[in-house]
Amino acid sequence: MNESRLLEHIARRSADLHGHGPVIVGPGDDCAVLRGSSGSMLITVDHLVEGRHYEPGTDIDLIARKAVARSVSDIAAMAGTPTWALATGALSDDMTQQQADELFERMSHWARHWGCPLVGGDIALMPRVGDTPGPTVLTVTVAGHTHPTRGPVLRSAARIGDDVYITGSVGASFSGGHHLRFEPRIAQAGWLADRLGDALGAMIDLSDGLGRDAGRVARASGVRIELDAARFPLRDPSRSPIAAAGDGEDYELLMTVRPGADLPDSIALGGDAPVPLTRIGRVCAGQGCVILTSGGDTIDATGLGWDHTSNG
């Protein structure tokens, strides 16, 4: 089964929804965008599956944190502000009542922490598979407001001539534990939307790897993206830029910025713990996404990394 292909089918089937009824943007972006009477609403949902998105035995607080943070990161990718959340858990049979209670208590904690209190949810027991407990499967839905002046920042808004930037650094997220402790870039996205306005083009959060996710922006926008490997800010300097671009689970933001926006190649976005923002490439005519190496090679970036896409 190929998740990306399945999601493309779903997005294609839903294409007629765009602009109809409450739907401004349907399946295929980081969030759906729905019409409200006081501005637009963002909505997104993500899975967290034991054995896929975290290892069995992971600390319950970190499981809860990641379950919420993944969806909050999708709101950040549209430059939105989280407002409320729903959580579901199909809970493994090997979980005690106390552990299950702690899991939901910590999801509730993190949801409030990021401004989107849990307003509801559902719990089911995961059946055993033969004699073995099945894995725990969580989903977290997060709703948000769009940015009050810039509106939702879509994947499809990159234009030829834009520069490509990313927040933070990439690579070695799963192996280094970053995937359990990342900070969704809500504040940084808000700062960029405030500061850049319409000069902030397209944006996406990096869940499946820099290469693959940059490729999604290129496809949605009908452009080509060229990335310079030598410019990639690496989380683990011993990792090659190409490998890092395929690692996934960075939960950083990649965005395109109109020429003339007067943004330096590298700045630190403010706050208590400044986050670097680095120019790593450009938007050109054509299609696809390539990485240019310092050795002069051109590597197709869209097949790098793994495939556990989410949308809406």
Added chain:
Amino acid sequence: MNESRLLEHIARRSADLHGHGPVIVGPGDDCAVLRGSSGSMLITVDHLVEGRHYEPGTDIDLIARKAVARSVSDIAAMAGTPTWALATGALSDDMTQQQADELFERMSHWARHWGCPLVGGDIALMPRVGDTPGPTVLTVTVAGHTHPTRGPVLRSAARIGDDVYITGSVGASFSGGHHLRFEPRIAQAGWLADRLGDALGAMIDLSDGLGRDAGRVARASGVRIELDAARFPLRDPSRSPIAAAGDGEDYELLMTVRPGADLPDSIALGGDAPVPLTRIGRVCAGQGCVILTSGGDTIDATGLGWDHTSNG
């Protein structure tokens, strides 16, 4: 693990949310109620777990239908109108790409059918457990508008002196296949809210059995509910009323109606396929929910049936 107890913990922990920020009603009812600028919004999410809520090998269209219908039924329980939906699937490894695609196509179909097109979702692959494919786990989130004049119909609004009514019939739903083909009572709930206004007291949909769910209304409202076994409309006349009250998966509505509402004991709610509405009991001072048998016994109804509650 006890799902009901866990959900009670969650609802208690979230009690401070009620009336704060966007939250009008938080966890603990059929839906959460959120403040919008043009009236209130309902939101609910439900699981559908292979091997728990449907048998492996069930027709894909019926799986999709039930996944959507369960959540739509929660909107009906608040007398709301569905507006949009999100679907997630953690898909078993034994599902082909074509089956997965069909599953989402049919969820999309049924969501549109009930007025709440899928605006987004997420797909994950369920890991194998040992050598065996894990079960498929679906969730469907449905949002809705509240009734324009009556507002949301809560579980907590039963009052001493109210009559208790149910739509349709109860019992033998899982064994008879009703659980895969039920029609969520959106139209009937709307009719009741139009016709009765504030005389429509509390409402709930019957997912875990008439006895257990009536007990939830009694607890939320701080009252006692007495049901007359002889009045239960039975789906399978060979089933005893007490057994039928524990069967669950009816997805009918139970409501309380103020005295003086001038509703007959038994009427058919209009439409192409009229749905019976039957008075089956009353709301009294006290607590709990009991069933009075024709033999003069009084049976505690709150422990009947099974426990796969959902909320919010």
